[in-house]
Amino acid sequence: QKEVEQDPGPLSVPEGAIVSLNCTYSNSAFQYFMWYRQYSRKGPELLMYTYSSGNKEDGRFTAQVDKSSKYISLFIRDSQPSDSATYLCAMSADTDKLIFGTGTRLQVFP
């Protein structure tokens, strides 16, 4: 079993839809959780950073962490075609060495 599981997709949604992306993990020591967006042939861009359980909102993005269920989510409201990318969840126990999910490919069509 992988430490971090993420559905690779692809996930295809119409413009304006609410997108839900999820990851599960097995290591209870993880306490730092991140979501990255990666466009093709580019480095990952940090979208959200969360410590421990709870919610965090930034514009159209909301990150949720449920440590009791070992489950994290990223919600994108009012999705746009420019949101089409691969979304990677990442987590760590000590703020440095990250463990990544496989990434979910998202396509938002007009």
Place this chain on the structure above:
Amino acid sequence: GAVVSQHPSWVICKSGTSVKIECRSLDFQATTMFWYRQFPKQSLMLMATSNEGSKATYEQGVEKDKFLINHASLTLSTLTVTSAHPEDSSFYICSATPGQGSGSYFGPGTRLTVT
């Protein structure tokens, strides 16, 4: 947010030659940087942890004599792919963390093609 740069962004080299890739933190100091490689449509694979002023720590299966890492200053780490072969062709990305509670920031990546 913090900025991490990489140079070059794209390099083509012949088999048997060596290639150096630079990773710089532009607006913060980083005692630790990380090097990843990524194959098409796959996730990032951590290769090594670069520590300023000391030897790098390599992940299992990564040849330390082939992928030389030098972290000479608090803003610069270099990855040298020695005696490159076509199977080394990949997307190499570095990351650094400005400080506790900030998340890790990635460079734009370097695409290496070995012919």
